[in-house]
Amino acid sequence: METWDLYTKDRTLTGEAHLRGQPLPEGRYHLVVHVWVRNAKGQYLISQRAASRPTFPLLWECTGGSVLKGEDSLTGALREAKEELGIDLAPESGRLACSKVRGEGFQDILDIWLFAYDGPLALENATTEEVAQCRWMGEREIQALFDAGEFVDNLGYFFALHRQGWQEMPVDKTVGSPEPGKAYTRREGAYLLALRDGMLAVADTPTGWFLPGGGIDPGETHQACICRECLEELGCPAQVGAYLGCVEGYLAETDLGPLHPIQFYYTGALGGAVQKPTEPDHALLWVPVGEAALHLKLEMQRLAVGRLPGAKGRK
Numbered sequence: 252m253e254t255w256d257l258y259t260k261d262r263t264l265t266g267e268a269h270l271r272g273q274p275l276p277e278g279r280y281h282l283v284v285h286v287w288v289r290n291a292k293g294q295y296l297i298s299q300r301a302a303s304r305p306t307f308p309l310l311w312e313c314t315g316g317s318v319l320k321g322e323d324s325l326t327g328a329l330r331e332a333k334e335e336l337g338i339d340l341a342p343e344s345g346r347l348a349c350s351k352v353r354g355e356g357f358q359d360i361l362d363i364w365l366f367a368y369d370g371p372l373a374l375e376n377a378t379t380e381e382v383a384q385c386r387w388m389g390e391r392e393i394q395a396l397f398d399a400g401e402f403v404d405n406l407g408y409f410f411a412l413h414r415q416g417w418q419e420m421p422v423d424k425t426v427g428s429p430e431p432g433k434a435y436t437r438r439e440g441a442y443l444l445a446l447r448d449g450m451l452a453v454a455d456t457p458t459g460w461f462l463p464g465g466g467i468d469p470g471e472t473h474q475a476c477i478c479r480e481c482l483e484e485l486g487c488p489a490q491v492g493a494y495l496g497c498v499e500g501y502l503a504e505t506d507l508g509p510l511h512p513i514q515f516y517y518t519g520a521l522g523g524a525v526q527k528p529t530e531p532d533h534a535l536l537w538v539p540v541g542e543a544a545l546h547l548k549l550e551m552q553r554l555a556v557g558r559l560p561g562a563k564g565r566k
Contacts, residue, residue, distance in 0.1 A: 254320040255281040260352055262360055268320055275358045282318040283359045284328040287348075287409070288340070288368045290387060296368065297393060298336060298385040300403075309383065311396050312403040317359075324362045332366070336385055337376030340366045348417045363408075365417050390414075394469045407437050411513070414472050422513065426500035426550050433503060435511040440466045441473035442514055442552065443481060443489055444559060445521040450537035451556065452521050454484050457532055459548030462555070463489070463521070464514075473515050484533040486526045492519040495558060498551040516555040 253271040257279040258264055269281060288296035295313070302308050314335045318327030325342060332340045345366040353359050374385055388396075390413055396402040397410075412418075429435055442464030445452040453460040465480040467473065474491040481489040495516040502510045521535075528534075538546075544556040 253317060255317055256320050256322075257281060258360060271317065280352065280358055280360050282324060282327065283315065283357075283361050284318060284324055284331060285313055285315040285361065285363045285406070286328045286332055286340075287313045287363070287365050288332065288336075288338070289365060290367075290369045292387075294387040294389050295393065296336065296338075296372075296385060297388045297396075298382040301381055301383045304381060307403050310403050311393075311401055312406055313409070314382075324364075328362070328364045328366075333377075334379045335377055335382050337373035337378075338368065338370060340368055344368065348412060349421075351421075363412070391469045410439060410467075411515075414467070421497065422499045423496040424498045424551075424554055426498060426554070427502070429501045429511070430503050430509075433509045435501060435509045436507065437511045437513065438466055439513045440464055440515070441476040441480075442516050442555070443477045443491065443519050443521070444495060444516055444556065445489070445519050446540070446559070447520070447537060449540065451540050451543045451559070452485075453536050453538055453543055453547065455534045455536045460536070460538070460543065460546060461548055462516070462552045463535075473517065477517060477519070481521060482526065483529045485521070485535045486524040486528040487535065488522040488525055490520045490522070491517050493517065495555060498554055500549070500551045512551065514551055514555070516552075518559075 255269045255271065256264060257267040257269050259278065260280060265279065269275065297311050298314055299311050300307050300309060314331050316331045318324060328345065329340055329342060332338055345364050348363045348365045350360065350362045353361055372385060374382060393402065397407065442462040444462060452463055454463050463481050463484055464477050467476045477491050478489045481487050495518055497513065497515050499513040502512065540556060540559050544553055547553045547556060
């Protein structure tokens, strides 16, 4: 049976040991690693969980698991790769992409590692039988598995990290919470906050005002998404500037069913119209920043606008 070291929320080692399967004491956390392995082609080594696994049988995932007593995060990541995939990762080939504390349902400190590896697949050398098969996959194939419900759902953070070159872009604010019994569809989007003479560009639609932007297509960067959406919605080219922040929300009632939008916001500029919008029910409006901070349709976007100078009317 595995034994773990316990930590406080700020990652202080307490000296306490914990037996896996027992309830964790209040205020104590254990260390978990997710290990993403990438080759020179930009593909990731993805594994399918064995049918005998008690959780998520036959779903696809990156490798990973709990760090054992006496191990540090890197040692745990290297061990998991050897145990589950049979490969020997070089310590110097990895870097810690980000770390986060997860509360209810997890009670752990999650370290997310990215390793470079171009060696052979060696599942026959694995020291456990946790993995049914493994193979190299690109983002589109991983996205297809995720959309089909065949990829472990708590690994959805991968797409934002991948598209931003594995530079962490944490969620700054969460609006609402999921309602029990409802299945929410995750939807990442990128949006532009374009200013001109103290006025903000908004897309005026039959259902209200929205920031220019929209859902990110597979393989698309945030910047490419914003440029494409601005042309489609408004017929205008966009110049994307600095990253402003990220807000997620839970929308129980939409035309597409319950949604879990995660929106990334950028400052920038809009040029003059160069084509007719392909979405004819969208029109470009320039409105005072403070007015947009009060009257945009989505609270998520109102919060983003509230960070801009001149948003004095924000709630």
